Amino acid sequence: MDYWKSKEQRLEEDRIDELLELTWMLIEDGEATVDNIAGKSEDPLASSLLKDIESFGLISIDHHSGKVAFKESGERRAEQIIRRHRIAERLLSEVFEVEERQMEDHACELEHTHVLGQVVVDSICTFLGHPPTCPHGKVIPRGECCKKFSQDVKPLVGALTDLRIGEEAKIVFISSKYHARLDRLSSLGIIPGSVIRLHQKQPTYVIRIGETELALDKDLAKEIFVKKI
Amino acid sequence: MHHHGTEAIKAGEKIIIVGNPNVGKSVIFGLLTGRYADVSNYPGTTVTLTTGSYHMGGVDTLVIDTPGVNTLIPMSEDEVVTRDILINEPVKQIVQVVDAKNLSRGLVISIQLVEMGLPFVLVLNMWDEANSRGINIDVEKLAAAIGTTVIPTVGVERKGLKELREALYKRSFPSIAINYGGAIENGIKRLESLLPEVNISKRAISLMLLAGDESLKPWLKGHVGINDIPKIESIRRDIQDKYYEPLGYIINQIRLKRCEKIIGDVLSKNQTDRSPITVHLGNWAMHPVWGIPVLLAVLFLTYEFVGVFGAQTLVDLLEHKLFGSYINPSMTRVVTLLIPDTFFRDLLIGEYGIITMALTYSIAIILPIVGTFFIAFGLLEDSGYLPRLAMMVNKIFKLMGLHGKAALPMVLGLGCDTMATLTARIMETRKERVIVTLLLALGVPCSAQLGVILGMLGGISFHVTLLWIFIVVLVLFLVGFMASKVIKGESSDFVFDIPPFRVPILTNILFKTLSRIKWYLKEAVPLFILGTLILFTLDKTGVLEVIEAVASPIVVGFLGLPQKATDAFLIGFLRRDYGAAGLYALAEAGELNPNQILVSLVTITLFVPCVANSMVMIKERGLKTAAAITAFIFPFAFLVGGVLNFVLNGFGIKL
Numbered sequence: 001m002d003y004w005k006s007k008e009q010r011l012e013e014d015r016i017d018e019l020l021e022l023t024w025m026l027i028e029d030g031e032a033t034v035d036n037i038a039g040k041s042e043d044p045l046a047s048s049l050l051k052d053i054e055s056f057g058l059i060s061i062d063h064h065s066g067k068v069a070f071k072e073s074g075e076r077r078a079e080q081i082i083r084r085h086r087i088a089e090r091l092l093s094e095v096f097e098v099e100e101r102q103m104e105d106h107a108c109e110l111e112h113t114h115v116l117g118q119v120v121v122d123s124i125c126t127f128l129g130h131p132p133t134c135p136h137g138k139v140i141p142r143g144e145c146c147k148k149f150s151q152d153v154k155p156l157v158g159a160l161t162d163l164r165i166g167e168e169a170k171i172v173f174i175s176s177k178y179h180a181r182l183d184r185l186s187s188l189g190i191i192p193g194s195v196i197r198l199h200q201k202q203p204t205y206v207i208r209i210g211e212t213e214l215a216l217d218k219d220l221a222k223e224i225f226v227k228k229i
Numbered sequence: 230m231h232h233h234g235t236e237a238i239k240a241g242e243k244i245i246i247v248g249n250p251n252v253g254k255s256v257i258f259g260l261l262t263g264r265y266a267d268v269s270n271y272p273g274t275t276v277t278l279t280t281g282s283y284h285m286g287g288v289d290t291l292v293i294d295t296p297g298v299n300t301l302i303p304m305s306e307d308e309v310v311t312r313d314i315l316i317n318e319p320v321k322q323i324v325q326v327v328d329a330k331n332l333s334r335g336l337v338i339s340i341q342l343v344e345m346g347l348p349f350v351l352v353l354n355m356w357d358e359a360n361s362r363g364i365n366i367d368v369e370k371l372a373a374a375i376g377t378t379v380i381p382t383v384g385v386e387r388k389g390l391k392e393l394r395e396a397l398y399k400r401s402f403p404s405i406a407i408n409y410g411g412a413i414e415n416g417i418k419r420l421e422s423l424l425p426e427v428n429i430s431k432r433a434i435s436l437m438l439l440a441g442d443e444s445l446k447p448w449l450k451g452h453v454g455i456n457d458i459p460k461i462e463s464i465r466r467d468i469q470d471k472y473y474e475p476l477g478y479i480i481n482q483i484r485l486k487r488c489e490k491i492i493g494d495v496l497s498k499n500q501t502d503r504s505p506i507t508v509h510l511g512n513w514a515m516h517p518v519w520g521i522p523v524l525l526a527v528l529f530l531t532y533e534f535v536g537v538f539g540a541q542t543l544v545d546l547l548e549h550k551l552f553g554s555y556i557n558p559s560m561t562r563v564v565t566l567l568i569p570d571t572f573f574r575d576l577l578i579g580e581y582g583i584i585t586m587a588l589t590y591s592i593a594i595i596l597p598i599v600g601t602f603f604i605a606f607g608l609l610e611d612s613g614y615l616p617r618l619a620m621m622v623n624k625i626f627k628l629m630g631l632h633g634k635a636a637l638p639m640v641l642g643l644g645c646d647t648m649a650t651l652t653a654r655i656m657e658t659r660k661e662r663v664i665v666t667l668l669l670a671l672g673v674p675c676s677a678q679l680g681v682i683l684g685m686l687g688g689i690s691f692h693v694t695l696l697w698i699f700i701v702v703l704v705l706f707l708v709g710f711m712a713s714k715v716i717k718g719e720s721s722d723f724v725f726d727i728p729p730f731r732v733p734i735l736t737n738i739l740f741k742t743l744s745r746i747k748w749y750l751k752e753a754v755p756l757f758i759l760g761t762l763i764l765f766t767l768d769k770t771g772v773l774e775v776i777e778a779v780a781s782p783i784v785v786g787f788l789g790l791p792q793k794a795t796d797a798f799l800i801g802f803l804r805r806d807y808g809a810a811g812l813y814a815l816a817e818a819g820e821l822n823p824n825q826i827l828v829s830l831v832t833i834t835l836f837v838p839c840v841a842n843s844m845v846m847i848k849e850r851g852l853k854t855a856a857a858i859t860a861f862i863f864p865f866a867f868l869v870g871g872v873l874n875f876v877l878n879g880f881g882i883k884l
Contacts, residue, residue, distance in 0.1 A: 029471055132473075139473045179441070179475035180304070181722055186481035187300040188724060189334055193486070202517035204623045204633065204723065211330035211362060213727040215515075215620040215633065220722055 014112055016058075018042070019049055020078040021085065021111070023059065023068055028138065033066040079141040084121050085111035086134035091124050093135045094157060094172055094227060103135075118143075129157035129225045132175045160205070160224040163198045169226035170195050176223045188214060190224065242321035243291045244283060244397065245314060247342075249335055250297030251728050252328040253354040255279070256384035257393070258294035261324075265744050266294050268737055269610035272726050273297070273637055273655040276307040278314065285397060290321055296654075299334065301341045301433075302442045302477060306654035306662075309444045315345065316429055316448065322397050323349035329359035329366060329381065332496060336488040337481070339375060340405055344436065345429035348400040349377060352393060356381040358729070363499035371495040376403035385734055405491075409483055413439060413476065416468035423457045439465055440477035511730030515617040524621065527614065531605050532683065532694060539601030540684025548593040560584050572769070581768055587761040590810040591754045598680025599749055603742040606644055606676070610741075611733035615640055616725065623723055629668075629706065630713025631661055632723035638665050642673035644745075647842045649673070650849060660718030666850050667712055667858050670838040671865070672705045677753060677806030681813050682830050688816070689823050693884050697827060701834050704869055752841070753804065760800040760807050767799075787871040789878065790829050791820050797833065804839040823884035824877050832870030837863050 022041055026032035038046040050068070054061050058074030061067070070078060088110035092098040098106065110116050116124075122145035125131070130146040133139055157172045171194045176182055185191070189209055199206040199213065205221040207214050244261070246254045250272030258266050262281025267274050279294040295314055296307035303309040315323075323342060327335030332353075342349050353359075353366060372379040378396040382389030408414065420435035427434070437445055438461055449458055469476050513519040561578050568574045578585050609615060615637060623633030635656060642649035646669045653665040674682060686694040713720075767773035777784075777795045784795050793815055801808025812829050815821050821829065837859055838846065846855035877884075 137472060137474050137479065178722075179477065182475055182478040183300075183302070183440070183481065184304055184722060184724055186478050186485065187302075187304070187337070188726075189337075189485060191478075191482045191485055193489075200515070200517070203520070204620055206515065206620070206727065210333060211328075211359075211364070212334065213729075215616075215623070215723070215725045215727055217623070217632070217723040220724060 015043055015049060016053060017077075017081050017112055019046060019053065020058065020074060021081045023070070024078040024082050025138075027068075027070070032068045034061060034068060035066055037068060080118075081111050083141045083143060084116050086138065086140040087121055087124050087128070087131075088116065089134045089136075090128050090131050090140070094128060100135075127156050129155045129159070129172070131157070131173050131225070133173060157225050157227050160196075160198065160207070160221040160226050161201075161218060163226065163228070165198055165200060167228060168195060168197045169228045172225050172227050174224050176220075181220065181223075185220070185224075188212075190214075195229065196226065241291065242319045243293055244285075244322050244324060245293045245295060245318065245320060246324045246326060247295050247311060247315070247338065248297060248326035248352075249299055249328060249331070249338065250726060252297065252326045252331075252335070253384045254297065254326045255294055257324060257326050257352060257354065257382070258292060260384065260387060260390050261393075262292050265740050267741065269615075270613040270728050270731055270733075271610065271616045271637065272728070273307065273652060274610075276310070276652050276654045278310060283397075285321075293318070298338065300337060300481065301345075302437055302440050303444050305657045310654075312444070313448075315347065316427065316434075319428065320347050322400060323347050324352055324393070324397075325349050326352045326354050329353040329356050330362055330364055332366065333485065333488045333492055336375075336491060337484050339403075340407065340484050340487065341433065343375070343403050343405050344407075345433040346402065347429060348402050350393070350396045350399075350401075351375065351377055351379045352389070353379060353381045354384050356389070357383045357386075361501070363501040365497045365499070367495045367497075371491070374491050374495060375405060377401045385737065405487070407483060407487055409436075409480060412468055412471045413480070416464055419464050420461060423453060423461060425452050427452065436480060439468060440480055441465065441469075441475065442477075507730045507732060511613060511617065511727075514614055514730065515620050515727070520617070520621045524618065527609070531602075531609075532687070532691065534605050535598060535601045535680060536683030536687040536694065539598045540680060540687050543597035543601065544594055544684060547597055548589065552589050552593045557585055557589065575769075576765060579765070581761055581765040583758055583761055586764075587754070587757040590807065590814070591757045594684070594810050594813060595677045595681060595753070595806060596746070596749070598684055599676045600742070600746055602676045602680050603644075603745045604738065607738040607741045608733050611731065611737060613728045613730045616727050617730075619725060620727065625706070626709075627723075628713075629709030630664055630716070630720050631656070631709070632720065634723060634725055635661065635665050639668065639673055642669045642675065643679055644676050646670065646673055646675045646838060647845050650842060650845045653849065657721035658719050660713075660716050661720060663716055663718075663850060663854060664709060664712050666846055666854070667861075668705050668709055670842060670846060670858050671708060671862050672701050672835050674701075674809075674834050675806060675839075677749070677804070678809045678834070681806060681809040682834065685809075685813050685816050685826055685830060689826065689884065693823065693827060696884075697830060697834075700831055700869075700873065704835065708865075753806070756803055756840070757807055760803040763803075764796060764800060773799075783867055783871075787867065787874070788828055788832060789874040790825050791815070793820060794829055797829070798836065801833055801836050802840075805833060805836050806839075808833050808836060824874075824882070827884060828870050828874045828877070831873055832866050835862065835866035835869055837866070 019037070019041060022037055023032055026036055034047065034050060037050060043049060050061065053059050057071055058077065060069050060071055085107050088107040089103055092103045092106055122143050125143055126145050131140060163169055171190065171192050173192050174182060174185060194209055197208040199208050204215050204217060207216065246258050248254050251270065255266040255268045255275055258279065258281065259268065261283045264281040266279045275294060275296050281292050282289040283292045293314060295311040298308045298311045301312050301315065303312050325335070325339060325342060339351060359366065368379050368381060378399060378401065380389050380392045380396055382393060416439050417432055417435040420438055421431040424431045424434055472479055514523045564574055564578050575582060577583050618640065619633040619636040622636050626632050626635050637655065638649045638652040641652050649669050650666055653662045656662045656665055683694065686697055764773065767776065776799065777792050780795045781792055784790050784798070785792055794812065797808045797811030797815065800811055812833060816826055843855060843859065846858065
């Protein structure tokens with residue numbers, strides 16, 4: 001962590017972080033231009049800061065179209081910020097069940113390196129069961145811990161398959177790359193927020209949701225992540 | 230067995246019944262039209278449209294019963310049927326049937342109906358079950374929240390029917406406005422400008438398109454300019470790019486959240502801790518350990534009722550007492566007296582006579598067997614055992630590139646393969662549908678055939694019956710396994726509703742059995758007569774002898790059966806059960822030993838599908854696939870029979 005840095009230095013770092021974060025989100029939406037970034041940033045000096053960042057070699061600006069793109073180091077840094085922010089959002093919404101509006105403010109504070117270091121972020125990520133998206137459905141960049149899918153920290157959020165028979169749990173997220181699967185599950189009422197009860201595991205999984213009993217394959221159950229209640 | 234023809238749909242405004250699977254749409258349909266539509270306790274009983282009419286304000290209005298859906302963005306062929314009706318048919322009134330204890334799943338459909346801009350009344354069916362589970366719904370509040378008439382009913386007890394009839398006259402166009410957020414709303418606006426005016430709102434169609442509904446493609450081609458189709462796709466992609474998760478999933482989530490909100494205001498729950506015995510029974514039936522003895526008990530009881538009581542006691546009563554001692558002798562006397570000509574006399578009472586063969590087989594042998602089978606099958610259907618069975622066998626079906634849901638069409642095949650082939654629509658991918666069709670055509674004996682077979686095997690022993698089941702199941706499994714490797718395509722996920730276990734209602738069983746027997750008499754008996762006429766002609770012209778001689782190396786040499794068995798296989802081309810009945814008669818006459826009975830039964834079980842089934846195969850899967858399936862089955866059936874004969878004799882096994 002950057003304890004050795006002066007307060008001014010840290011402030012400067014935070015401003016850069018904020019701008020990189022915004023750039024990342026606008027790139028996600030395909031709208032990252034200098035004008036858009038400056039317009040949406042809360043930093044009054046955003047335009048000049050963008051130029052500074054470009055000179056640090058973090059981003060590149062196409063001066064013709066005004067399009068902004070990441071250079072490798074900038075992308076890596078932005079990715080970490082986004083990851084911290086979105087993990088923080090998950091933490092606040094799942095564990096502390098903070099209201100949406102407040103969640104945003106807190107997450108913004110937690111996203112800086114001097115608040116949440118890499119090790120802490122990875123632990124939280126593991127604790128939450130390596131969520132693929134933030135509560136708003138945006139992607140959380142994967143960290144080292146996700147690649148290993150480590151379980152050193154006892155996760156708060158785990159796969160449905162980790163529940164014991166008879167336990168009740170709330171669905172936190174469904175991590176499937178198959179669109180049809182998500183569509184089908186949601187048409188049966190299996191969405192984040194639904195409360196389910198595990199009825200049996202053999203010969204297939206049976207869960208109870210409301211007054212409905214559903215049988216489903218283990219493959220699917222593995223992709224449904226829940227928090228015990 | 231769902232024998233109501235899907236008649237061409239007449240013009241004019243209609244009453245359309247929609248709802249989730251297994252909520253009692255067909256019961257409500259029956260109450261309105263007085264027509265019996267097949268009613269059971271598992272999702273997917275109705276896969277095609279059933280129509281009837283309802284006298285309303287001096288005019289006969291067409292009522293359509295549709296296959297159940299969980300969303301109007303279809304994922305399987307039966308769901309497409311329902312969505313298409315809503316898009317294409319002018320609507321007088323929609324009756325949305327909801328399972329009162331699963332309100333949220335019903336409301337998701339309500340929201341979509343609202344978005345389509347269609348008038349509807351909401352029927353909260355199974356009101357009694359919801360109450361007994363401590364669920365209270367404030368009907369008036371719910372009606373106000375949606376803006377339409379809400380009627381609690383207990384369909385099977387006709388409760389709430391009067392209120393429903395009155396409500397049909399009142400068309401209300403409810404309004405629940407949902408905002409899907411900036412990006413999606415923007416997409417809706419852009420899509421709406423490209424769409425034509427149709428029955429349902431452009432907003433609803435736009436949402437379907439955004440959700441990526443592939444099944445709308447053919448419809449689009451007929452309604453949108455050629456150049457607009459790629460535009461629509463690019464708008465969709467544009468909006469999708471703004472989200473990580475698929476749009477369909479996001480839209481569903483927003484709808485469900487809205488439903489939960491409505492429900493929060495209208496629904497309250499009391500604790501009830503008594504759970505009736507049916508709950509325990511239902512749990513045992515799908516328990517990993519107890520499920521197996523339950524399955525065996527079900528098999529054994531079915532065998533006792535159909536194979537022993539139906540196929541022996543009742544057949545004995547009808548065939549020997551009624552036909553053998555009364556009808557056939559007296560008919561013979563009458564015919565001999567009236568018709569001097571031997572040719573016409575033989576036509577009625579000869580070896581291949583209409584009375585002595587066609588009617589004796591169909592009425593005296595098969596009818597009592599299918600009758601008892603229909604009763605047993607109806608009990609299984611209405612109890613809710615079949616979905617639990619599907620769950621138990623899921624893993625086995627996985628090895629065949631299918632999953633547990635495929636057990637439903639397969640078990641229904643035991644009723645009638647033709648209808649079961651239609652039910653294959655509940656499978657989501659083409660590969661799954663083709664494999665199910667193949668297995669049904671290959672080796673799932675229909676009720677009539679099964680009955681005759683059980684009757685013959687019952688004459689030997691329960692062990693041989695088990696051996697026959699084992700061989701047929703093994704062959705089905707191996708073929709399924711190979712087919713899953715050969716046939717290209719994907720398999721779908723197994724997510725499956727398990728309805729509550731219920732005590733079957735006797736009147737429904739009675740209705741179902743009677744309407745199935747009626748269907749059997751209407752459809753099977755004429756074919757039996759036709760088959761007899763063919764045999765009669767072949768016999769009189771001497772062709773039969775030639776065929777028997779030609780088939781002799783296979784039937785006699787390879788299968789080790791008497792030459793007479795050729796007749797059974799010949800009529801087996803028309804209907805496998807008729808072929809089985811021919812074998813039955815041979816066995817009764819003492820011309821088959823137990824080994825021969827087993828070999829001939831395995832062969833006839835795997836024999837080519839009947840004419841009706843072939844027609845449906847062509848209609849559902851296309852001529853090429855149907856032809857390929859038949860071309861495989863015909864030699865394969867003899868091959869398996871021959872191998873079995875060889876193994877039995879090779880090891881000197883005497884059954």
